[in-house]
Amino acid sequence: MGCVESMDYEIVLRDATFKESREFIKKQFKEYLDVQPGFKVFDTHVIGLPPIAIGLDGDFVIFPFTKPCHGTFLLRVEDKEEAARLRAIKK
Amino acid sequence: MTGEPTTQPATALLVLGCPQVPVQTSIALYLINRLKKAGIVPTVAGNKAANTLLVVADPDRHYLGEVMDLDRAIVMITENKRDFDRCFVFIHNDAGVTYAGTMSAISKAKVYTIIYGEHYEDLVKQMDFPCTPIAAKAVHNPLPLKKALDEVAPWAA
Incomplete structure (x- = not known):
């Protein structure tokens, strides 16, 4: 997930476990899809305990990002095309 | 060319975590040694800090083989x-x-989880995916984890 650092992202949640992050997405966002580890969001392969929840909120995509020393963050990135692509997969 | 089929050696990937708990580097080198003695080719994948701790400790690469970025x-x-x-x-x-959990889902490898640290028991309870846990309360002293590893002997499996 090398290019996440270069994205214009907002941190929605930090200091939570991966499972708590998944529940947060399912509770906070009406739209979400479940994917398997390795699924590509933007140009990165998401990792996590399956199923991985990806949230959708208008043109925003909310997804987990885990680093070995910093744990899991939920990131929110605005991208109309990616949100539309994920919505199409969800259907 | 003899025409005889060649067999590829078995391989292993060591996925390192954050190196803030000291036993990781020690047990990784020990495991690499045991794997190599068993004819298994080890590759290490970690973040920059975890990889550098190993590379600096083994400058002539007596133990280490390939080292790569975890991502x-x-x-x-x-x-x-x-x-x-x-x-x-x-x-x-x-x-x-x-x-x-990611490795269990994306890789065909047999997954072993090496669990240690102060909260190892809580972490063991979270192994709800296919894996063989090897666990001990080890932070600074690697011997309890070495003992747990020796009991499972994954290099012989």
Whole structure:
């Protein structure tokens, strides 16, 4: 997930476990899809305990990002095309 | 050319966690040594700090073989460009659990989770995906974890 650092992202949640992050997405966002580890969001392969929840909120995509020393963050990135692509997969 | 079929040696991937718990580097080198003695080719994947601790400790590469960035390893396995026969994931925090669950899902390797640290018992309870846990309360002293590893002897499996 090398290019996440270069994205214009907002941190929605930090200091939570991966499972708590998944529940947060399912509770906070009406739209979400479940994917398997390795699924590509933007140009990165998401990792996590399956199923991985990806949230959708208008043109925003909310997804987990885990680093070995910093744990899991939920990131929110605005991208109309990616949100539309994920919505199409969800259907 | 003799025409005889060649057999590829077995391979193993060691997925390192955050190196803030000292036993990781020690047990990784020990495991690499045991794997190599068993004819298994080990590859290490970690973040920069975890990899550098190993590389500096073994400058002549008596133990270490290939060392790669963890994100790169994930990409290669996900894109079916590479895989391993065994995968050892070092776990002492929730991120380690996340990486182990990922490896269990994306790799065909037999996954062993090496669980240590102050909260190892809580982490063991989270192994709800296919894996063989190897666990001990080890932070500074690697011997309890070495003992647990020797009991399972994954290099002989």
